[in-house]
Amino acid sequence: MLRFLFTRLSLVIPTFLGIVFLAFILIHLVPGDPVEVRMGERGIAPARHAELLHEMGLDRPLYVQFADYVGKVLHGNLGLSLITHRPVLSEFFDLFPATLELSICAVLFAIIFGLPAGMLAGVKRNSPFDHLVMGVTVAGYSLPIFVWGLVLILTFSVDLGWTPVSGRISLDYDFDRITGFMTIDALLSDQDGAFESALSHLILPTIALGTIPLAVIARMTRSSMLEVLGEDYIRTARAKGLGTFRIVAIHALRNAMIPVVTVIGLQVGTLMGGAILTETIFSWPGVGKWLVESINRRDYPALQGGVLLIACLVMTVNLMVDLLYGVLNPRIRRR
Amino acid sequence: MAEQALPRIETSRAQPISPLREVWFSMRANPGAMVGLGIIVFFIFCAVFADLIAPHSPIEQFRDNLLQPPAWQDGGSWQFVFGTDDLGRDILSRLIYGARLSLIIGTIVVTLSLALGIFFGLMSGFFRGIPDIGIMRFMDILLSIPSLLLAIVVVAILGPGLPNAMIAIAITYVPNYARLTRASVLQELSKDYVTASRVSGAGTLRLMLATVLPNCVGPLVVQATLSFGSAIIDAAALGFLGLGARAPTPEWGTMLADALKFLEAAPWVVVVPCCGIFITVLAFNLMGDGLRDALDPKLKH
Numbered sequence: 001m002l003r004f005l006f007t008r009l010s011l012v013i014p015t016f017l018g019i020v021f022l023a024f025i026l027i028h029l030v031p032g033d034p035v036e037v038r039m040g041e042r043g044i045a046p047a048r049h050a051e052l053l054h055e056m057g058l059d060r061p062l063y064v065q066f067a068d069y070v071g072k073v074l075h076g077n078l079g080l081s082l083i084t085h086r087p088v089l090s091e092f093f094d095l096f097p098a099t100l101e102l103s104i105c106a107v108l109f110a111i112i113f114g115l116p117a118g119m120l121a122g123v124k125r126n127s128p129f130d131h132l133v134m135g136v137t138v139a140g141y142s143l144p145i146f147v148w149g150l151v152l153i154l155t156f157s158v159d160l161g162w163t164p165v166s167g168r169i170s171l172d173y174d175f176d177r178i179t180g181f182m183t184i185d186a187l188l189s190d191q192d193g194a195f196e197s198a199l200s201h202l203i204l205p206t207i208a209l210g211t212i213p214l215a216v217i218a219r220m221t222r223s224s225m226l227e228v229l230g231e232d233y234i235r236t237a238r239a240k241g242l243g244t245f246r247i248v249a250i251h252a253l254r255n256a257m258i259p260v261v262t263v264i265g266l267q268v269g270t271l272m273g274g275a276i277l278t279e280t281i282f283s284w285p286g287v288g289k290w291l292v293e294s295i296n297r298r299d300y301p302a303l304q305g306g307v308l309l310i311a312c313l314v315m316t317v318n319l320m321v322d323l324l325y326g327v328l329n330p331r332i333r334r335r
Numbered sequence: 336m337a338e339q340a341l342p343r344i345e346t347s348r349a350q351p352i353s354p355l356r357e358v359w360f361s362m363r364a365n366p367g368a369m370v371g372l373g374i375i376v377f378f379i380f381c382a383v384f385a386d387l388i389a390p391h392s393p394i395e396q397f398r399d400n401l402l403q404p405p406a407w408q409d410g411g412s413w414q415f416v417f418g419t420d421d422l423g424r425d426i427l428s429r430l431i432y433g434a435r436l437s438l439i440i441g442t443i444v445v446t447l448s449l450a451l452g453i454f455f456g457l458m459s460g461f462f463r464g465i466p467d468i469g470i471m472r473f474m475d476i477l478l479s480i481p482s483l484l485l486a487i488v489v490v491a492i493l494g495p496g497l498p499n500a501m502i503a504i505a506i507t508y509v510p511n512y513a514r515l516t517r518a519s520v521l522q523e524l525s526k527d528y529v530t531a532s533r534v535s536g537a538g539t540l541r542l543m544l545a546t547v548l549p550n551c552v553g554p555l556v557v558q559a560t561l562s563f564g565s566a567i568i569d570a571a572a573l574g575f576l577g578l579g580a581r582a583p584t585p586e587w588g589t590m591l592a593d594a595l596k597f598l599e600a601a602p603w604v605v606v607v608p609c610c611g612i613f614i615t616v617l618a619f620n621l622m623g624d625g626l627r628d629a630l631d632p633k634l635k636h
Contacts, residue, residue, distance in 0.1 A: 018476035142617035147609040273481030
């Protein structure tokens with residue numbers, strides 16, 4: 001197990017360097033004068049331009065600049081945003097809890113509905129329920145987040161007036177930020193109705209963002225269940241006279257879960273991509289919306305830092321999934 | 336003499352059915368795939384004959400009919416079946432021309448990413464060692480960035496607009512094709528027919544393109560069908576974020592982004608392109624699932 005751990009960890013270093021290189025090269029590939037791209041100003045006097053070029057180290061060879069950038073990244077220095085002039089790192093982590101809260105809810109939503117639906121569809125193969133699940137999941141998979149989000153807003157906010165259209169909480173409430181999770185902060189604030197308000201703002205974005213993972217999880221659970229139910233030890237269990245519930249819940253489920261756990265872990269990338277669209281539609285103040293705004297404002301340091309952090313996040317979660325896979329399935333460790 | 340009296344025994348006709356026909360038979364038994372295929376045929380028909388079918392030009396502005404509701408609602412007329420948008424453009428015509436645009440987007444994105452992916456996959460499958468490690472590490476890095484974010488970054492570098500958006504989306508699909516190709520190449524390379532071909536003197540290029548690649552087509556076709564739908568979604572997403580096709584172009588995502596302001600006043604401006612995207616993508620996914628079942632019986636459950 002230790003060797004497995006070390007091989008997987010050592011693979012992370014080149015990937016990390018590659019991600020940093022990609023982020024580094026991004027700002028070099030942006031068309032335009034390098035000083036203007038980084039300062040966000042135009043028409044700088046030539047003397048000042050040369051001075052700035054030297055100050056920022058842009059007159060040095062590319063590999064020196066890269067090494068310098070890697071050093072800065074490792075020290076948590078991702079530069080300053082051109083618009084707010086605040087460090088990109090702290091700006092990112094101010095907004096990240098909002099994205100995290102939304103993503104966690106979306107994953108929970110996907111698991112709570114996707115897992116039982118997939119299991120039941122697998123057990124009752126070719127039943128009307130199975131066909132229903134398969135049909136709904138194909139539809140869910142084909143529904144772009146922005147289309148689905150708009151349909152949800154049109155139905156539940158505009159037509160029925162059940163939920164608010166945008167934001168994280170009603171403007172009537174104001175309390176200190178403790179965890180950054182609006183629902184938990186609202187609970188801690190002890191204000192009447194604050195939690196309900198936060199929750200009602202969360203529902204539609206959660207459904208919009210969680211639908212694709214739900215479809216993926218349900219389909220994966222179903223096919224994994226089908227595969228496991230065809231195994232010999234299930235037949236043995238049946239032959240021993242065990243009831244269906246016991247076979248499914250105790251014998252099949254554990255083994256069927258292995259690929260499902262992987263798939264759930266791999267949804268992080270999908271979630272982060274989906275968060276960009278969901279947050280834009282629902283005006284959810286998270287990192288996804290911030291990234292889109294950064295592009296429109298040509299705030300390249302913010303974009304660079306954001307891409308780097310999200311890629312590192314996805315990489316870390318993938319690594320954890322990989323390690324967890326090794327724990328769940330001992331056979332994989334020996335490779 | 337006696338030969339004539341003998342009945343003809345039709346053994347020679349019992350050839351194995353061609354793989355293409357086998358796929359077709361399997362597809363025909365799958366109602367979902369057939370529905371998908373039907374929609375795709377209709378979609379292609381609309382795209383190709385847009386000039387003939389569309390009642391109006393997609394960019395002609397009927398100043399007297401701004402935000403007119405669809406025909407079946409009060410105040411609608413059959414002149415504009417799905418109503419008009421805020422500039423008085425016929426939504427049905429824009430939808431039909433949008434289908435043409437989506438077909439072009441899907442074709443270009445899939446062709447481009449397929450070509451690059453097959454190239455990298457063949458390279459790393461055939462030349463193991465350094466090229467393999469280098470290419471696959473690079474693909475892993477690309478995969479660790481969410482595809483929409485990667486596309487956004489590429490658009491940020493190249494500048495907004497539909498051609499750049501297509502390049503950006505194609506780049507995000509390359510890792511999938513490269514991995515698929517590599518995996519099937521490795522599987523095929525260990526088989527006897529490849530060794531036989533190699534022994535009889537086939538060069539690397541011939542082995543790659545003539546011997547191995549045709550046998551790796553199955554998973555690639557499935558993935559290509561599925562990513563045709565994703566390409567339409569992603570192009571629409573970029574258009575929606577204001578990074579794809581520009582204003583008068585009748586691209587479905589851009590239409591949606593323009594229509595957002597009228598979400599409450601004129602929902603049909605939003606709903607029609609939504610349906611267009613959803614139905615088209617659904618068709619490609621149904622078809623892709625059917626193809627997967629047909630081409631890879633092992634995965635059929």
